Amino acid sequence: MGKHAECCDEQCIHQELVSKVLTDLPDEDTLYDLAELFKVFGDSTRVRILFALFESELCVCDLSEALAMTQSAISHQLQLLRTNKLVKSRREGKQVYYSLADEHVVTIIAQGLNHILE
Amino acid sequence: MGKHAECCDEQCIHQELVSKVLTDLPDEDTLYDLAELFKVFGDSTRVRILFALFESELCVCDLSEALAMTQSAISHQLQLLRTNKLVKSRREGKQVYYSLADEHVVTIIAQGLNHILE
DNA sequence: TTTACATATGAGCATTTGTTCATTTGTTTG
DNA sequence: CAAACAAATGAACAAATGCTCATATGTAAA
Numbered sequence A, B: 001m002g003k004h005a006e007c008c009d010e011q012c013i014h015q016e017l018v019s020k021v022l023t024d025l026p027d028e029d030t031l032y033d034l035a036e037l038f039k040v041f042g043d044s045t046r047v048r049i050l051f052a053l054f055e056s057e058l059c060v061c062d063l064s065e066a067l068a069m070t071q072s073a074i075s076h077q078l079q080l081l082r083t084n085k086l087v088k089s090r091r092e093g094k095q096v097y098y099s100l101a102d103e104h105v106v107t108i109i110a111q112g113l114n115h116i117l118e
Numbered sequence C: 001t002t003t004a005c006a007t008a009t010g011a012g013c014a015t016t017t018g019t020t021c022a023t024t025t026g027t028t029t030g
Numbered sequence D: 001c002a003a004a005c006a007a008a009t010g011a012a013c014a015a016a017t018g019c020t021c022a023t024a025t026g027t028a029a030a
Helices: A015-024 A028-041 A044-055 A060-067 A071-083 A103-116 B015-024 B028-041 B044-055 B060-066 B071-083 B103-116
Strands: A087-092 A095-100 B087-092 B095-100
Touching: A015 B044, A015 B060, A028 A044, A028 A103, A028 B028, A028 B044, A028 B103, A044 A060, A044 A071, A044 A087, A044 A095, A044 A103, A044 B015, A044 B028, A060 A071, A060 A095, A060 B015, A071 A087, A071 A095, A095 A103, A103 B028, A103 B103, B028 B044, B028 B103, B044 B060, B044 B071, B044 B087, B044 B095, B044 B103, B060 B071, B060 B095, B071 B087, B071 B095, B095 B103
Parallel strands: none
Antiparallel strands: A087 A095, B087 B095
């Protein structure tokens, strides 16, 4: 005990509280996955892509045009969004259409907006 | 038009959709702030700190002990959390107690959990 | 006022991240 | 089949990030 908290004399540590925190903390995997999920929302390019998809499904080219970014940049970000199950894709001929994977995406972004708009 | 979408021949672009997306996209500042907010949640150390504060307010030393990290590392992250108004602090003697700034924090994390737990 | 303790902070460094560029893959049309 | 187009992908590189270490600041007790 006190292994990492050599910063202070342990007399300032509230042991009961710390113990409770330790038992109630989600497991490492959950914490990691949760952080990874939010990391995906933590980039304005990806947020803009998601907002764009609020309207309707769009192909890579549409997104590229709407966000004024290269096809490659958009495509890379779409892969990341897809890996994290925030968007899904559907191929139709030469084009691939992307859309939101589920309603969680909308809810999470709405909560975020709530916070920054105070 | 088509400035950045040299990837494709514009014949694949759905102009009406793209136009609608452009008018409905939030302004740059909002998008940036939103991404910045989620970026804060996008790190497992910070997520762990927030989870710990679900229990009760804790001093830096408690957090350092609970998360098994140095006081400096915790302190740096707390500053970031404070700057983004996710936690607030209260000094009591030599110690500084941190707690969640508001309920949005809980709601946002809950939504994130919902998503990863499918 | 000196000493000790709790926290904050700046600089440095290794790692991660987002974009670009070049190329490849998949699909349709001639 | 070859040619053209839409999208995906790997490598490279600059920028951002999170931690460590050393030190500074703020507070209380001796």
